[in-house]
Amino acid sequence: MARVKLEAINKFYGKSHIVKDFNLDIADGEFIVFLGPSGCGKSTTLRMIAGLEDITSGSVFIGDRLVNNVEAADRNLAMVFQSYALYPHMTVYENISFALRIAGLAKAEIDEKVRRVAAMLELSEFLNRKPSQLSGGQRQRVAMGRAMVRNPELFLFDEPLSNLDTKLRAQMREELKSIHQQLKTTTIYVTHDQIEAMTLADRIVIMRNGVIEQVGTPTDVFLHPVNTFVAGFIGSPAMNFFEATVGEQAGQYFVEKGPIRIPVPRKLWPKVSPGKVVTAGIRPSDIGVGAKGQDQRGFLPSKVLATEIHGAEVLVKAQAGESAFNFHVPLTQRPELGRTLDCSFELDALHLFDKQNGQSLANTL
Ligand code: ADP
Numbered sequence: 001m002a003r004v005k006l007e008a009i010n011k012f013y014g015k016s017h018i019v020k021d022f023n024l025d026i027a028d029g030e031f032i033v034f035l036g037p038s039g040c041g042k043s044t045t046l047r048m049i050a051g052l053e054d055i056t057s058g059s060v061f062i063g064d065r066l067v068n069n070v071e072a073a074d075r076n077l078a079m080v081f082q083s084y085a086l087y088p089h090m091t092v093y094e095n096i097s098f099a100l101r102i103a104g105l106a107k108a109e110i111d112e113k114v115r116r117v118a119a120m121l122e123l124s125e126f127l128n129r130k131p132s133q134l135s136g137g138q139r140q141r142v143a144m145g146r147a148m149v150r151n152p153e154l155f156l157f158d159e160p161l162s163n164l165d166t167k168l169r170a171q172m173r174e175e176l177k178s179i180h181q182q183l184k185t186t187t188i189y190v191t192h193d194q195i196e197a198m199t200l201a202d203r204i205v206i207m208r209n210g211v212i213e214q215v216g217t218p219t220d221v222f223l224h225p226v227n228t229f230v231a232g233f234i235g236s237p238a239m240n241f242f243e244a245t246v247g248e249q250a251g252q253y254f255v256e257k258g259p260i261r262i263p264v265p266r267k268l269w270p271k272v273s274p275g276k277v278v279t280a281g282i283r284p285s286d287i288g289v290g291a292k293g294q295d296q297r298g299f300l301p302s303k304v305l306a307t308e309i310h311g312a313e314v315l316v317k318a319q320a321g322e323s324a325f326n327f328h329v330p331l332t333q334r335p336e337l338g339r340t341l342d343c344s345f346e347l348d349a350l351h352l353f354d355k356q357n358g359q360s361l362a363n364t365l
C-alpha cells in the first residue's frame, strides 16, 4: 500500500495542453475515482502515474519515492484496462500466474496465490479454461486476478467495467468494493460514469479539459458542487438549472424568473444584490409535489409536458414559465399532461451560481 502524490503535473501532446497543473494527495489505502467526460485527460493522467506516458512537467510520488524516471515495471503497481488484454492462448490459471512465473516464484507459492485470488473472484472452477470460453464478466475478473495476485502497492483501473452490461457492472462494482475493503490497496479508478464514481469512491476527482474542477467525497460533491459543471455532471437525472434575477422587498432577497419567485437563503445574502443575474439549480430529487409555497420553501408552479415511467417512479418533465424542470412522482400519481402541479422544495436545496463564471455563491462564503 502506498500514498500517492501528484505535484503540478502537466502534459502536452505537441502544442495541445492536455493535463493542466494537476495536484492531488492520495492517502494510503484510499479509493480515488477520476471522473469526467470523455477526452478530459483521465486516462492520460493515469498512464503518467503508471509510467506508460511521459510527464511534461511535475512530479509523481508513489510512497516516498519520486517515480518520474522509474520504469513502469518497477513502480510496483498493477493496471487493469477496459480491454482485458488477456493472453488468448493461455488458460485462466496461466494468465493469472504469468507475472509470478516471470518473477521466478516457486511453483507451490504461485499455486497458493493463484488459488486464493481465484477463490476471491469466484474463478476457481474456470482455471483451466481459455479466455474465449469465458463471459465478459469472467474475463474482467481474470484481468483483475492477474493484477491482484502480484499484491501491488497501487491498483490503477481504466474504465474496467465499460464493456459489461448494466447488471454485471453493478455486480462487479460490489465485488470491487468488497475486494478493496479486504485488501485496502490504494486504488485510482477512471470512469466517465458518475454512478460508478459515487458507489466506489472514497473521494472523487472531477475533471474537465485537463483541469480538476472539484475533489471531494461522493456526499460532498453531490450536496456542495463548487460550480455548474460539477452540479450538472453529478446526479441523474441532472440538476435543473434556470437563470433568475435577484430582487429585494422589505429587506428580504429573492430570485425571480417569470412565475418563479424563491427566497434567497439567508446565508447567501452577502453574495447577492438586486439586479444580479444568477444561475439557480435544483435537483429533481429535491422537488416535491404539493405543500404550496410557504416562506421556507421554494415554489415552482409546473405545467406537465411529458412523463416517463422509470419503474416505481415517474419522471415528470414540466415547465414553470419559460424554465424546464424534471422531477419524480410515484407511479401511482402519474399526472395528466397539461396539468399544473404545485411543486416546491426546501430552500436549503437551492443552489445559486454566478452566471458569469459558474462558481457556486456558497463556495466563496
Ligand atoms: P479521457 O481518458 O478522459 O477520455 P484521454 O486522457 O484519453 O481522455 O485524452 C485526453 C486528450 O488527449 C484527448 O483530447 C485526446 O485526444 C488527447 N490524446 C490522448 N492521447 C494522445 C496522443 N497519444 N497524442 C495526441 N493526443 C492525445
Ligand code: MG
Binding pocket: 039, 042, 043, 044
Ligand atoms: Mg480514457
